[in-house]
Amino acid sequence: MQTLKVIKIGGNIIDNDDALQQFLKDFATIKAPKILVHGGGKLATKLANQMQVEVKMIEGRRITDVDTLDIITMVYAGKINKHIVANLQAHNCNAIGFSGADGNTIVSDKRPINTIDYGFVGDVKQVNTEALELLLNNAIAPVFCAITHDTNGQLLNTNADTIASELAIGLSKLFKTELYYCFEKNGVLKSIDDDNSVITSITTENVKALINDGIISDGMLPKVNNCIHAVSNHVQKVCIGKPSMLFDSNTKHTTISK
Numbered sequence: 001m002q003t004l005k006v007i008k009i010g011g012n013i014i015d016n017d018d019a020l021q022q023f024l025k026d027f028a029t030i031k032a033p034k035i036l037v038h039g040g041g042k043l044a045t046k047l048a049n050q051m052q053v054e055v056k057m058i059e060g061r062r063i064t065d066v067d068t069l070d071i072i073t074m075v076y077a078g079k080i081n082k083h084i085v086a087n088l089q090a091h092n093c094n095a096i097g098f099s100g101a102d103g104n105t106i107v108s109d110k111r112p113i114n115t116i117d118y119g120f121v122g123d124v125k126q127v128n129t130e131a132l133e134l135l136l137n138n139a140i141a142p143v144f145c146a147i148t149h150d151t152n153g154q155l156l157n158t159n160a161d162t163i164a165s166e167l168a169i170g171l172s173k174l175f176k177t178e179l180y181y182c183f184e185k186n187g188v189l190k191s192i193d194d195d196n197s198v199i200t201s202i203t204t205e206n207v208k209a210l211i212n213d214g215i216i217s218d219g220m221l222p223k224v225n226n227c228i229h230a231v232s233n234h235v236q237k238v239c240i241g242k243p244s245m246l247f248d249s250n251t252k253h254t255t256i257s258k
Helices: 011-015 017-027 043-050 066-090 130-136 160-173 207-212 220-231
Strands: 003-009 034-038 095-098 106-110 122-127 141-144 147-149 155-157 176-182 201-203 237-241 254-257
Touching (some): 003 017, 011 017, 066 147, 122 147, 130 160, 176 220, 220 237
Parallel strands (some): 003 034, 095 141, 201 254
16 A cells, blocks of 8 residues: 555645745655645735735634635635646646546535534545546646535535644545645644644543543644544544644654544
């Protein structure tokens, strides 16, 4: 079985073009089969403000009404995705941009209304691997944005961390899958103000204590939950940290395991 690397980059890398260009240059050098998943950065909010569309956020999560869905589709699946794909081609990395609708790769259900109506937000239901297997076996890198679909013509805004996790799980029957969450921090930190306070190892056993102690909280909580979900479902390796962890084994980062 070949090893597949599923790599998710956060908005902080997308918002800094120098950081993005360096990452894409490095990503192009990875020889193993690979998938890149990207978030949206601040560009969608900037465009919404320019178009006088109100940006609604609850607990850090975007409320996606019809106008907002139009904007994030343009930004995520259009501007950002094609910018990344074009620059990978410039580094001799053959890539194809994807939303979940393309090739019917990721099917989601619209999130049900409980206490909050998130609008057109999708929760991943199914990953279809046929098209991806064909591309990966022919040295083509899929580049996924944070948009999926419901098979009835409706696009859905979907968390990019979740997309990365579900892709790694879905492809684990065909590859030895490794999942990497790349962002601006060195990993999961004991103290958010100390970049050197990296927790180098988290397991499914000790994660509850870290959550109860408030060490894992806020935006890191759903990310770590996606990691635990992945390692509990046949993903071989899950890491959180700066992109340099992909290329230098001495880079301090967090590894999550069963």
